[in-house]
Amino acid sequence: MPLHVLQAPAPAVRSVLAALSSPTAVREDRTPALRSVQGPVSPESPLPLHVLDQVVTDDSGPRTRPTGWRFLLRGDDRYVAAAETLLTPDGWAFSHFFEGPYLSSTELALRQAESFPTPFQPRLLSVPALYMLTLWLHGDPEADASSTALAPTDVLMPLAPAPPGITAHRPYRVAELLPVMTLRLTPAPLLGSPA
Template identity: 75%
Template sequence: MPLHIPPAPAPALRSVLAALSSPTAVRDARTPALQSVQGPLSPELPLPVHVLDHVTPVDRAPSASGSTPRTRLTGWRFVIRSGDRAVAAADTMLTADGWAFSRFFEGPYITATERALRQAESLGTAYQPRLLSVPELYMLTLWLHGDTEADASSGAPAPADILVPLAPAPPGIAAHRPHRVAELLPMIGLRLSPAPLLRTPA
């Protein structure tokens, strides 16, 4: 079933187009694939990037307690294509003056994101795709939100939403294995919880 890709804010897209047309921005990006490509480049597959701010012990079981994890929108990410090939990605960020270009980059998350999107299309359910980052674990997931008409810039993962960890995933978490939020969140919460202090024997 096709995914409902949310439209990116027009200023965010314009900032990426302006950066792509700037030789200085492309040169300073230091992404070999972007610098060496010949022909036109186009930003596609815009995805909002949300950050998981904090997981408390109560948040570990959202389906049981009714609580939800706290997230915040930090930017929009675009895949930069040359023809049918992804050569880089571009991030934008929200500033006091509105959406602005942040950086170009390349690496495994670009390929992993495309793979996860293909997986999502085969699930047979309509979703709104987003990205959810867990900075403390250096973890990025494809977040498949069940409300396809929701405002992509807000909201929190619902227990029935799907999270697909992108490769490379943290040790012990399988990349590209879809999880319900209610299943994966407890694993994340346990990893983020501080280890209990060991008492010194008397």
């Protein structure tokens, strides 16, 4: 069943289009891949971006916070970079362009998720404490993009490179991956001093 990809807010899309059309509209240079594209570049596959600040939670379950939207940028018939937007007090604003391993990893994870029999809403979930980015397949395809609850049955697919002990591109239920993430974040006990 196909993924239920949400439409990004129109001002977020416009901010990316403005950045793409005007090099002076951004604070930093375009990525090497963007500079090498011969034809037009278009933002596609908008994904709401959330951050999970605390893996260990109370009884209500883990909560994320929405931080923006990420767009894959297509040029020369392939994804060449990504663009991120963020919500400011004045509305949606372009943040930055980037490329790197998460670009191809996101594309691969989206293709994998398209083959799943269950409908999902794709999102990105960043876990800064583990230096980890995952494709978050939210179980409610009609949910608002700003909803923050991670349901135990939602699926997380870590993108490559994944932290040690967590397999990239393997779909994990939240209830399965959360204990592994918690274990990775728990400090090892200090050994007693030698006698």
